[in-house]
Amino acid sequence: MRYGIGFKLGLLLASFSLVAMGIVGYYSYASGRATLLAAAQRDLLTATHVLGRNFQASIDAVARDTLLLASLPASSAMVTSPESMPAGRDPKGLSDTFAAMMAAHPEYFQIRLIGADQHGLELVRLDRDDGKLVPVQADNLQEKAHYPYVFNTLQLGRGQVYLSDITINHEEGAHSGLHKPTVRVASPVLDDSGKVLGLIVINVDLNGLFDRLKSDLPSAYQLYLSNHWGDFLIHPNPAEAFGFDQGRRIFIQESFEPVAALINGTSASVVTNIDAVQQAGNGLVAAFIRMPFGGSVQTDFVILGLSQPLENVVRETSKLGWNTVQIILVLGVLAILLAALVSRAVIGPLRKMVDAMSAFSKEHVVNELSAARKDEIGLLASSLNDMQNIIVANMRDLKESRQALEHLAQHDSLTGLPNRALFDDRLRQAVSQARRDKTRMALLFVDLDAFKDINDTCGHHVGDLLLNAAAKRMQACVRHADTVGRMGGDEFVVLLTHVEEDQDAVLVAEKICKALSQPFDLDGRSLLIGSSIGVALYPEHGSDELTLSRSADAAMYLAKESGGNCVSLFGS
Numbered sequence: 408m409r410y411g412i413g414f415k416l417g418l419l420l421a422s423f424s425l426v427a428m429g430i431v432g433y434y435s436y437a438s439g440r441a442t443l444l445a446a447a448q449r450d451l452l453t454a455t456h457v458l459g460r461n462f463q464a465s466i467d468a469v470a471r472d473t474l475l476l477a478s479l480p481a482s483s484a485m486v487t488s489p490e491s492m493p494a495g496r497d498p499k500g501l502s503d504t505f506a507a508m509m510a511a512h513p514e515y516f517q518i519r520l521i522g523a524d525q526h527g528l529e530l531v532r533l534d535r536d537d538g539k540l541v542p543v544q545a546d547n548l549q550e551k552a553h554y555p556y557v558f559n560t561l562q563l564g565r566g567q568v569y570l571s572d573i574t575i576n577h578e579e580g581a582h583s584g585l586h587k588p589t590v591r592v593a594s595p596v597l598d599d600s601g602k603v604l605g606l607i608v609i610n611v612d613l614n615g616l617f618d619r620l621k622s623d624l625p626s627a628y629q630l631y632l633s634n635h636w637g638d639f640l641i642h643p644n645p646a647e648a649f650g651f652d653q654g655r656r657i658f659i660q661e662s663f664e665p666v667a668a669l670i671n672g673t674s675a676s677v678v679t680n681i682d683a684v685q686q687a688g689n690g691l692v693a694a695f696i697r698m699p700f701g702g703s704v705q706t707d708f709v710i711l712g713l714s715q716p717l718e719n720v721v722r723e724t725s726k727l728g729w730n731t732v733q734i735i736l737v738l739g740v741l742a743i744l745l746a747a748l749v750s751r752a753v754i755g756p757l758r759k760m761v762d763a764m765s766a767f768s769k770e771h772v773v774n775e776l777s778a779a780r781k782d783e784i785g786l787l788a789s790s791l792n793d794m795q796n797i798i799v800a801n802m803r804d805l806k807e808s809r810q811a812l813e814h815l816a817q818h819d820s821l822t823g824l825p826n827r828a829l830f831d832d833r834l835r836q837a838v839s840q841a842r843r844d845k846t847r848m849a850l851l852f853v854d855l856d857a858f859k860d861i862n863d864t865c866g867h868h869v870g871d872l873l874l875n876a877a878a879k880r881m882q883a884c885v886r887h888a889d890t891v892g893r894m895g896g897d898e899f900v901v902l903l904t905h906v907e908e909d910q911d912a913v914l915v916a917e918k919i920c921k922a923l924s925q926p927f928d929l930d931g932r933s934l935l936i937g938s939s940i941g942v943a944l945y946p947e948h949g950s951d952e953l954t955l956s957r958s959a960d961a962a963m964y965l966a967k968e969s970g971g972n973c974v975s976l977f978g979s
């Protein structure tokens with residue numbers, strides 16, 4: 408019995424518990440993960456909306472600054488011809504105003520006053536260069552009339568603001584702004600009559616602006632910005648931004664498929680998960696919004712997005728998963744211990760029963776089992792006790808029956824004397840013994856005289872009583888070691904061992920003959936009967952049992968023929 412039922416039962420219980428706990432653990436882990444992911448998406452979308460509002464507010468602030476500068480009398484004076492307003496021209500004063508404003512706004516690359524005349528000549532210009540503010544001298548001022556931000560702004564009226572597309576600034580001599588993502592915010596400068604004479608332009612450092620806006624957000628958040636085509640303008644990997652500026656298009660909707668719904672206007676915001684496989688080992692959770700940027704609602708919008716690594720979000724889930732695994736392990740060990748205890752409680756009594764049954768089958772000894780339990784095991788123990796007792800009782804009956812049968816097979820049922828089979832066996836043994844011991848022995852054949860008459864006159868029943876009584880008288884005449892047997896009918900045999908003299912055997916025969924000739928008081932009457940007894944001696948009258956028997960029989964017939972009720976010694 409390599410693996411007992413206890414082991415299997417324990418294993419089954421433990422496995423069941425582990426599987427159940429595993430399923431519960433997995434579902435709690437999965438639901439925890441989904442909850443955390445949904446919360447992270449919500450947070451990210453909220454942060455993106457807040458960032459979008461702040462961006463919008465920043466652009467509005469820039470617009471207010473351009474309007475303020477455009478409305479300054481010094482600006483109007485500078486763009487008005489020297490002949491009409493010579494006194495008000497103060498480039499140095501205006502440049503200082505620009506400097507104050509740029510000092511307050513580190514994300515401003517450049518502020519310029521451009522005149523409508525002279526091909527859009529820059530009249531006052533202040534650049535940021537390596538953290539310093541650099542007023543551009545007259546020789547370096549350039550003509551800008553061919554740039555869209557110039558001729559478009561000159562079309563506007565008082566109080567209106569032009570907002571350019573977000574592009575890389577390739578304008579010559581742009582100092583720190585050169586080759587950087589730039590937004591130009593411009594407003595026309597008008598004279599008192601409302602004639603547009605020039606414009607104020609502020610170049611805004613897009614990356615600087617977003618660096619400031621992003622500073623409140625967790626450092627793991629990454630920023631995405633695209634134009635209305637989907638071209639990346641800001642990307643965590645700078646090489647992916649402004650692809651169109653290097654002759655290739657890198658679209659946001661190709662990296663984040665759901666963003667296509669924002670590009671085509673069917674949705675205002677989306678959240679998405681990019682798994683690790685798609686993102687070359689780094690999964691992401693990302694949120695995007697479409698926000699207006701510029702004049703036209705259809706085309707003037709940008710896509711703003713934030714992402715954070717999936718790993719940050721699921722880190723908590725991993726902790727949850729590990730906690731779950733630990734709980735499952737602890738509970739698993741407890742389940743195994745519990746299963747072992749349960750199986751022991753169930754299997755212990757069964758094992759006792761097995762031991763008891765094994766001992767019973769080997770030694771036939773009843774081992775009383777405790778049947779105190781009120782369950783099936785108690786019932787089984789009680790049944791096994793009953794079974795043992797019944798088997799023991801049956802075995803006893805069987806033994807008694809067998810002994811009775813054996814006795815019956817070897818004894819005469821009427822007198823209880825050894826029958827022919829047993830007597831022959833004893834005779835054989837006695838002859839062998841006498842031969843070995845070189846002793847003598849005698850065989851007597853006893854036949855009742857006229858027994859048939861008793862049967863005929865008194866009945867068979869009385870005949871039986873007489874046979875029985877005659878048997879007892881014969882037994883009383885011999886030693887304990889001698890044997891009296893009944894051959895059948897009224898014929899008896901007597902085996903006398905250790906006979907010293909011939910006369911000893913004859914004397915015993917005569918003693919029997921005399922005893923049998925005494926009246927029998929049977930069934931209320933006195934009966935008389937005689938007997939004819941033949942005596943044969945070993946080894947003189949037969950050296951084997953057959954010869955000896957024939958000799959005794961012959962002597963008995965001789966006694967019968969000589970009138971009965973006498974003893975005849977063979978050969979005399």
Ligand SMILES: Nc1nc2c(ncn2[C@@H]2O[C@H](COP(=O)(O)OP(=O)(O)OP(=O)(O)O)[C@@H](O)[C@H]2O)c(=O)[nH]1
Nearest residue numbers: 854855856857858859860862867870871895896897
């Ligand atoms: N009651 C009784 N009678 C038996 C039994 N066995 C045999 N008998 C009878 O015993 C009688 C024996 O008859 P016999 O052999 O002629 O013997 P007997 O009458 O003594 O005649 P002799 O031997 O010549 O003296 C028969 O009638 C048998 O039926 C028995 O077990 N009980």
